[in-house]
Amino acid sequence: MKILVAVKRVIDYNVQIRVKEDNSGVVTDNVKMSTNPPDDNAIEEAVKIKESGKAKEVVAVSVGEEKAQETVRKALAVGADRGILVKVDRVIEPLAVSKILKKIVEKEKPDLVFMGKQAIDDDCNQTGQMLAALLNWPQATFASKIEVKEKSLEVTREVDEGLETIEVNIPAIVTCDLRLNEPRYASLPNIMKAKKKPIEQISTGDLGVDVKSRIEQIKVEEPPKRKAGIKVASVEELVQKLKNEAKVI
């Protein structure tokens, strides 16, 4: 079995996001970037399945600028066998990413495609679903547990009501939740080894995919600042205010 894992380079989750002065986007210059956290879970799960003997190869793929190579390299350092970087020179939308991934799937013919449930930069939560539709494959989203069976997967999903367990036939798309596993650290010797693993570079032109934007972004703004709170003298006053001012009860 072969597993393809999609990873995305995003602003590190510890960095405080700043909006550009001209409201055209967020500041990314000199900002620490790292792998989208749930993508780390996706890689970890794929590597675990490989270590259990149920998969033969794990291929990491990223769609992004030249520097997204670091993200692929990180996946190689924690156990992926080889990498693919599809180079784009600007931010593209989930539909375009799905179309690119579809081409990669047709080329690589994996049995499973793993990725994070969503990316923490745009929070779209669309790529996995769209890819499933484009490929006409079953999908298991928000996976918090994956069991590999003969020709299917048993996947536990985190849904609003609790946990839902479903079975999907292979080939399938799985999007991973943060509780799926605890991603390992990349050890120094493995980082060294990863430098020697191959990363294939492909341009979108070679794939013949239309990456035109479908959505026009008007502006990006910071959320309004939270106003300072007030102290109330009694429970009665609190109830009063909740009723008459906040109008929530």
Place this chain on the structure above:
Amino acid sequence: MEYDVVIVGGGPSGLTTAIKLKQLNSDLNVCILEKASEIGAHILSGNVFETRALDELFPNWKELNAPIKTKVTKEKFLFLSKTKSLSWPTWLLPSVQQNHKNYIISLANLCRWLAEQAESLGVEIFPGFPASEILYNEDGSVKGVATQDMGVDKDGNKKDSYEPGIELLGKVTVFAEGCRGHLGKQLIKKFELDKGKDPQQYGIGFKEIWEIDDKNHHEGLVIHSAGWPLDNSTYGGSFIYHAENKQIFLGYVIGLDYKNPYLSPFDEFQRFKTHPAIKKMIEGGKRISYGARALIEGGFQSLPKMFMPGALLIGCDAGTLNMPKIKGSHTAMKSGIIAAEAINEHIKNDKDLSNFEEKFKQSWLYDELYKARNVKPSFGWGLILGIIFTGIDQILFRGKLPFTLKHKHADHQTLKSAKEMPKIDYPKPDNILTFDKTSSVYLTGTNHADNQPVHLKLKDPNLPISYTLEEYDEPAQRYCPAGVYEVQRENNINKFVINSQNCIHCKTCDIKEPSQNITWVTPEGGGGPRYGNM
């Protein structure tokens, strides 16, 4: 893993050593360990940059597109009283404090650029891997370092993700951790590198980046100030550098030899911004970054021996900052160049590492530090006398007075008992110009993986409450710029709390704790601040 040279720390001195080594001999295997999640993320500096050492390393740095763009165009020196400011004519400043040939830069960005150059020369850089332990040969010489174990919980148990540290061995190990490196500190003790030297002197430096109104911004303007809010006996001052993109780098440095345990360096800095001369510049602007770091102030008299069997101690891990110049980057880089030359000869001709000392003494670095040596100690007599003496020493005699003033005390010895000193009432933050520690630390992007061992070790866990609270009102609550230390009172019992996840790796506690009861060790790799263009 074995290398020719293992370098601990990816700052200006470590990166320069690596680059120079590869320039001298491209066959050498060189690696750099860096505790931050990426190069530059733990770098904080003013910074007005003198290019002298970089000119030697990369004469073509302009063509290589180094992030050094903003030339200093205008300079001011201000004396502040509570409401007034007096501008000191720049022609009356000692030449070391004149900056017209220098550039306003982000040192973090310069380090990122140096790292790219180093990697293209074949240097292996490992961010996220702190060196936590020194390894010795049987004959006592340094053999290399071991990296920190990853995935250990706070009780010392191995988690599922446990990854053991590994040993990196080098023919030479270069310690370039920056001011008060935790391994450098051990080496100085073990090899008595500071024998016959004055105690090292430190300061704590704060920096904020502000985006300000176009009309107040003058790219290339450099302002320094002395005076308010500090009293005559406390050493310190501010810097305001107008950088590119409507940003200003606003900072404050306070000598850690201050005496009043009630003094809060953080609050002095915050208060400084309310001075009318400063306020009018930043009003309507927005604070976008915050950080703090200890720095070296001891200079020539306190500089330890920098070589030992198997290893070198360079940059501010030893203490090469030039205090009157208020610059340490070019000197740190120069010490890296000298280190690389010494190591190259050492490996090629099997020479003793003492050739470092010879090269150092023949260099402009030695000359510069020698001439600067009397400035900082003279401020022990107070701001006014310090300035008068510095004028005589630096302008009339150009640092060649035939005597050397001494640093008498280490910084942890200077606090007076809380009973003898006045309490200081700091104004509350207005969240426009001035802020509290919590919202400031938030801007640093600091994080340490959950549930890891506390990396701020107490020799005696009871001392903070049983002694330091009573005698000094536990100054850790105030000297820490990140609010790591708190004294909490519950049911009439005082408890000393260490919020180590907030630590921004400034090392001030390790320096200033009056009983030297706190030891800073490396946390799990990748922890600490994520500074952008600091």
